[in-house]
Amino acid sequence: xxKAVVIGGSAGSFQVITKILNSLPINFPLPVLxxxxxxxxxxxxxxxxxxxxxxxxxxEPYDKENIKPGKGYLxxxxxHMYIELNKRIALxxxxxxxxxxxxxxxxxxTAAQAYRDKLIGIILSGAxxxxxxxxxxxxxxxxxxxxxxxxxxxVKTMTEASLNLTSVDHIFTTEQIIKFLxxxx
Amino acid sequence: MVLSDQEAQFFVNTIKNxxxxxxxEYSEKSLxxxxxxxxxxNNTDLLGLINxxxxxxxxLEKTVRxxxxxxxxxxxxxxxxxxxxxxxxxxxxxxxxxxxxxxGCSTGQEVYSMMILLNELGLLDKAKIFASDLNTDALEAAKxxxxxYRFNIGYLDNFxxxxxxxxxxxxxYNDVPYSKYFKIDKVSDSIQINDFLRQKPIFRQHxxxxxxxxxxxxxxxxxxxxxxxxxxxxxxxxxxxxxxxHLYTKGLLVLGMHETMLGEITSQFDKKGQAxxxx
Numbered sequence: 017x018x019k020a021v022v023i024g025g026s027a028g029s030f031q032v033i034t035k036i037l038n039s040l041p042i043n044f045p046l047p048v049l050x051x052x053x054x055x056x057x058x059x060x061x062x063x064x065x066x067x068x069x070x071x072x073x074x075x076e077p078y079d080k081e082n083i084k085p086g087k088g089y090l091x092x093x094x095x096h097m098y099i100e101l102n103k104r105i106a107l108x109x110x111x112x113x114x115x116x117x118x119x120x121x122x123x124x125x126t127a128a129q130a131y132r133d134k135l136i137g138i139i140l141s142g143a144x145x146x147x148x149x150x151x152x153x154x155x156x157x158x159x160x161x162x163x164x165x166x167x168x169x170x171v172k173t174m175t176e177a178s179l180n181l182t183s184v185d186h187i188f189t190t191e192q193i194i195k196f197l198x199x200x201x
Numbered sequence: 202m203v204l205s206d207q208e209a210q211f212f213v214n215t216i217k218n219x220x221x222x223x224x225x226e227y228s229e230k231s232l233x234x235x236x237x238x239x240x241x242x243n244n245t246d247l248l249g250l251i252n253x254x255x256x257x258x259x260x261l262e263k264t265v266r267x268x269x270x271x272x273x274x275x276x277x278x279x280x281x282x283x284x285x286x287x288x289x290x291x292x293x294x295x296x297x298x299x300x301x302x303x304x305g306c307s308t309g310q311e312v313y314s315m316m317i318l319l320n321e322l323g324l325l326d327k328a329k330i331f332a333s334d335l336n337t338d339a340l341e342a343a344k345x346x347x348x349x350y351r352f353n354i355g356y357l358d359n360f361x362x363x364x365x366x367x368x369x370x371x372x373x374y375n376d377v378p379y380s381k382y383f384k385i386d387k388v389s390d391s392i393q394i395n396d397f398l399r400q401k402p403i404f405r406q407h408x409x410x411x412x413x414x415x416x417x418x419x420x421x422x423x424x425x426x427x428x429x430x431x432x433x434x435x436x437x438x439x440x441x442x443x444x445x446x447h448l449y450t451k452g453l454l455v456l457g458m459h460e461t462m463l464g465e466i467t468s469q470f471d472k473k474g475q476a477x478x479x480x
Contacts, residue, residue, distance in 0.1 A: 078461040079430040080437075092459050094277075098230040107459050108231045109272045109427045126230055 018160070018200060019134035020083070021046050022127045024120035024150065026053040026142025028170025030065075032190050033140065037070035037088065039194040044072050046136075046200065048088040051097060051123035053116055053142065063090050077105040091118035098126040116146045124150025133158030136200075138193060140164045142174030152182045162186045162193065208247050209233050215251050222265050222335075223410050226436035235268045242267070266336045270431060273307040275348075276314045276359035277426070278458045281475050283368050286318050289453060289476060293421055299328040300420045304409060304444070305428030306332035309343025309394075309402075310356075314363075315424065316398050317382050321364060321375075325401075331416045333407035340404050346394030350387055410436065412443045419449050427457040434463065441466045448479040 025033055029052060037048075054062050066088070067074045074088035075081075083089065083103045091097035096118050098106040106126075113119035124137055124147060137154040139147045141164060155161045161184040166172035168189050178184070188196060209232060213224045224232060240250060254261045276282045293299045299319075303312045312332045319325040334340050348356070360379065367373040379385060384393045407415050409428070423444050429437045441462055444454050454470070454477040456462070462470065462477060470477040 076459065078459050079457075080434060080461075080463060095459060100228070100230060106228050106230050107430045108234075108270065109430070110231060110234065110270050111272060122234075 017134065018046060018136050020049060020127065020131050021136045021138065021197065022049040022051070022124055022154070023138045023140065024051045024124060024142075024147040024174075025140035026116075026120075026144060026146065026171070026174055028141035028143075032164065034066060034069040035190055036194055036197065037066060037072065037074065040071050040197060042071050042086075044086050044197075044200075047083045047085050048072065049083075049097070049099065049123060049127055050074075050088055050090045051118045051120045051147075052090065053118070053120075053144075053146070054093060062093070066090060077107075079105065079107040081105045091123060096122050098122060099130040100126070101130050103130060114144065114146050116144070120147035121150035125153045128154040128157040128159055131159065135159035136162065138162045138164070139175055139178045141169035141171050143171040144173060145177040147174055148177040148181045151178045151184070155182050155184070160185050162188055162196070164193065165189045204233050204237060204247070209236060211251065212236055212247065215254050216261070216265065219255055220261055220265070221411070222408065224268065226410065226433045226439075227268075228431050228433055231270065231431055232268070235270070239264060239267050262337075266338050269334075269336045269339075270427075271307045271336060271339045273310045273427070274353070274359065275310045275356035276363045277311065279359050279362040280368075281455065281458065282314060282318065282359075282363040284475055285315075285455070286322070286363060287367070287369055288474065289422075289455075290318060290322055290324060294322070294324060296421065297327065299324060299422070300418050301328060301330050301422045301424070302416065302418075302420045302447075303330070303332040303402075304407070304423060304425040304440075306334050306343055306404070307336070307339045308348075309339075309346060309404075310348070311424060311426060312343060312402050313346060313382070313394050313398055316401060317360075317364065320382075320398075321377070329418070330402040331405070331418065331420075332402045333405050333415065335406065335408050337406055340406060343402075344399065344404055346383075346399045348392045348394075350385060350390045350392050353392060356392065409440050409443070412439065414443075414447050419447055419452070421449055421452050422455070423448060423452070424455045426455065427460070429460055430457065437462075438464055438466055445469050445479060450479055452479045453477065454479070 063076045076092040077089045096108040100106050163175045163178050163184050166175045217223050306312050319328050364377050
């Protein structure tokens with residue numbers, strides 16, 4: 017019944033995200049939208065690093081690219097990644113939001129408008145509050161909100177900020193997140 | 202506060218009916234975000250904004266400027282500038298003239314990036330540089346060529362990658378001083394582009410929505426980077442057609458790193474790495 021998964025992460029999320037991407041089946045039925053902060057100087061190489069570990073193809077999408085199931089879309093360095101209502105990617109170089117570009121909030125918020133209750137949102141480890149507002153809007157739109165267990169996070173600021181703002185559906189460890197995703201039809 | 206599609210439409214129609222600007226083919230998400238920001242910055246609601254737009258011409262002009270996105274950098278995405286330097290611009294070295302149009306030049310950083318490259322290649326004298334934008338404030342800033350230093354410290358890294366280093370030959374290192382092209386003043390927090398660069402480009406206001414070629418020239422190279430991401434597919438294609446009409450055969454169009462050409466128009470170009478070459 018779900019149509020997309022959107023994942024936000026920052027400091028301490030790289031290993032978690034690679035573990036998740038590594039565990040997905042090649043024929044994973046949903047698109048995976050990734051809004052991840054990266055260090056300022058890491059402009060290229062990130063998508064390659066994720067791709068090596070991932071069982072589904074990961075791309076830094078072009079503007080207006082069609083979103084397809086079984087593929088991962090990583091917000092490119094220095095761009096915000098929006099989801100348009102027609103399920104296409106829209107990129108933007110607007111100012112950073114909460115010092116972040118890509119902004120996890122913006123990806124989550126626009127994905128929620130596009131997919132409504134057919135969306136799963138996952139917030140992972142991170143050192144700022146980005147994503148908390150986005151997850152709230154995702155939940156308000158009827159989506160399923162998941163937060164990585166703060167006890168497991170390298171940096172728990174982001175997950176705790178999300179938990180403070182939203183009563184989420186699940187607080188999961190990495191293993192539980194993977195198990196949950198593998199059970200999706 | 203989330204604006205509905207109807208509200209955004211109301212705004213777009215008001216602008217269209219009271220001025221020459223037309224945002225109806227702009228991407229919805231970013232347009233709505235800009236509009237929301239304008240409402241917050243002006244501490245007003247949509248109706249209040251609409252009324253002011255109808256009665257206050259200079260407020261309308263300001264709002265139009267605020268709608269457009271103006272982020273840009275010196276040598277943004279160094280790899281594209283490396284490609285320009287080592288693969289694309291040398292092909293023009295036999296030309297008598299090189300006409301270059303920066304469409305949507307914003308505050309001018311890429312215009313200066315291009316001229317620095319041309320100068321390093323000994324091609325600046327035969328180049329004519331045209332630069333246009335919708336936003337007159339951005340154009341004024343472009344003409345001044347003065348940028349904050351601390352906020353833009355990444356410019357220097359980009360400069361090093363493109364001007365000092367050669368990605369195709371790691372042993373090469375060109376120790377070009379920054380002062381050749383701009384003056385850094387850390388105390389007043391400024392990077393000031395040198396006059397010989399500032400005086401060269403022909404800056405003009407131009408709205409890509411209306412098409413037309415305000416320079417009455419054909420171009421060897423058109424740069425339009427991170428502009429069409431704010432346009433819907435239909436408008437993108439009109440703009441590509443405009444560029445096609447005003448490129449010489451074999452002329453090149455360079456888009457942003459994550460922009461691409463879709464649809465029928467692609468048959469009119471050959472993709473050459475990051476650039477589109479007119480057939």
